[in-house]
Amino acid sequence: MTQAADTTAEVRPARTSARRRGAGRAGAVLAPYLQAAPMALVFLVFFVLPLAATIVVSFWQYTQYSIEPAFTAQNYGDVFYGCLADLPSLCTTFLTYLSTLKFCLIVWLTTLVIGFTIAYFLAFHVRTLKVQVICFLLCTIPFWTSIVIRMISWIPLLGRNGLVNQALMGMGVIDTPLEGLLYSDFAVILALTHLYTLFMVVPIFNSLMRIDLSLIEAARDSGASGAQTLRHVIVPLARPGILIGSIFVVTVVMGDFLTIGIMGGQQIASVGKVIQTQMQFLQFPLAAANAVILLAAVLAGVWALLKLVDIRKEL
């Protein structure tokens, strides 16, 4: 024992090998739990419990200045107030969700098309790793700027006296400046696409890089046109990346209130904005009910995306 201790004396003099072995065995079993504990604790306190609190509070009553732990389903009734009675005309909640969904679909399409094109170019047409890295860095540098700054930066271009209007008027295309460029649906979609296309590029690029080039050659040798190769070989193989990017973009846009708020001039409704406004008016249980519904909608969206992909695989 002392001999063993001597051999380890150089590296750790204070411990005997027997103790070390005993502690080592218990430690080996315990270690991963201790190592994972801080992360588990953070997620428990700041993610799982808050979600639980949201669900619980969504069933509570409230007054103007306090929330009361007494069960009620009234909050959910309030969210959907008039939604059934007013059919076929749509209630505010349905309209808000429809509007949010519309942004979701359009931004998903724009980011997917642009993101796939860019990823395709980087993966198949850029030949050296060095150039790929440089192109990627070029794409990511704007990502290091505050999203607020990136939104504000549209003002000098799209504003009433912005560059676009100046240019159009200079060319004589229009006489009076276009008003709908900034603070409009268009501005929201443009800003969201601007902010989140990169989140499509990265995972799709990752998937494309894993495609065995001999598969593409095989398709070409078998007489497939470029479009056919793309449609039947490349896109199916890029599916995981498309999926990850889509989930990210869809969930971000579904819960968005900042971009829609700033780029919409605080005039366009979104589910996230409704929740934020209700928080400002201290209507916590109502905001919680809306949050639970939003969460359900997002999870349903993610589930649908996963299904969509699985079904295609089945066919």
Next chain:
Amino acid sequence: MTERRPRSFYVLALVFALFLVFLYGPMISVLVLSFQGPEGGLVFPMTGFSTHWFQRLWEGGGQVEIGGALRRSFVLALVVMVLTVTISVLAGLAFRRTFRGATILLYVAIASLIVPSIVVSLGIALEFRLLDDAIKAFGTSAGIDWIQNDFVSALGPFTSGLGAHLTWTLPFGLLIMFAVFNRFDPAYEEAARDLGATPWQTFRHVTLPMIAPFLIGVAVFGFTLSWDELARSSQVMGSQNTLPMQLAAKTTTVTDPEIYALGTATTGGSVLLVLITFTLISLMQRRRAKRG
């Protein structure tokens, strides 16, 4: 590799170039306009070239008041950075072995990315509100003076705010650690162990130096994600603001280019940070290559 490029290459290259213009165009216009002359407005044309708006920003007292928020955001981002690196590395080590609950922890981490930020923010705000009520009730029943008189809320940048930021940075940190350890050759650690190194020595002298460049990456990621974080911060900072929150609040009221100056300044800071990071990483790798 000298075959002629197909026509599709040129088309796609043009698309990529246009994409870069789309990404950089607005930022460049802000960069240029931040040097707007003292009488200039929010849009072109430039009425002159000056650093007037940077001076206004630096001296304070203009439309954009950022001193407190800037300091708070910076310190918070530093704390988030340190915690993200530490916690992610620990969890990354844990995931190299099997332990019960590993799958659940991974799913929770991914869920934390997917759940809309406004929902997370609201949840944490509600949780702390309930906590406040509990603390106040306890203070009253136990007759603790300072709670009854001075306690307002547990909400704040370094309690609920810190937690909210960690729910955003930790999933990224964990995923990066997965990528790192997937490519990690355990033979080096086994060699160290065979030579009699303790687990701590193995980690300190073998594992850590090997993963260090990636940890710098995680650190920069953690810092910038926190520095720019806005959606999750919105409900959880209590009575105090972070820099992005201050900026977002200013977007509707500020009418002069001072906000562009601030944008240029913060962007410059971020780019500088990234440059320093890449230099550090390449220096570390070069030093290691030299050592063999």
